Amino acid sequence: MSEPSDWVRRWQHLISPGSRVLDVACGSGRHMAWLAQRACFCTGIDRSAQALTEAGRYGNTVLADIENGPWPLIQNGLPQQFDVVLVTNYLWRELFPVLRQSLAPDGLLLYETFAQGNEAVGKPSRPDFLLQTGELLRLCQSLRIVAFEDGFLPHPERFVQRIVAFRQPHAPEDRRPPTRYPLSLE
DSSP states (O other), X not given: OOOOOHHHHHTGGGSOTTOEEEEETOTTTHHHHHHHTTTOEEEEEESOHHHHHHHTTSEEEEEOOTTTSXXXXXXXXXXXXXXXXXXXXXXXXXXXXXXXXXXXXXXXXXXXXXXXTGGGTSSOOSGGGSBOTTHHHHHTTTSEEEEEEEEEEETTEEEEEEEEEEOOTTOTTOOSOOSSSOOXXX
């Protein structure tokens, strides 16, 4: 199994032991394995049953085609929330509202994927799978951004954008009524 992303390892200090982690397009679970060793509770989602066979060794797995079907992690009519949402080497733009809603208040988003320019050095090369300049920043503008990078990495050669951001408590995506202060009809 390959090593976890350098980006994920760089920001590991923001992931507390016991965190509930969602790994989107988890593949065989390289990040799930690494985070499970750090006492995190991982859920991986992927459309490959074969890949999930391996990933299932490190946490819960969900077999779903999230590009052509409904989001499978729904609780009380809203996306289930996690302390950490992790996405690497995957881009489905329509999923971003669900990813933001899947972050618990103060939840951490770690995202890294290919960007424009990658078509000059390899695959993916289709514009559908490459972030445009500054696109990841725009998609995450409602979050509190801690770090952002957009550029070329040499080993292996690739163009990427990557971000670390937190969901602020009571962000616009949080449509749930506050449970801390129940309404009184008296």
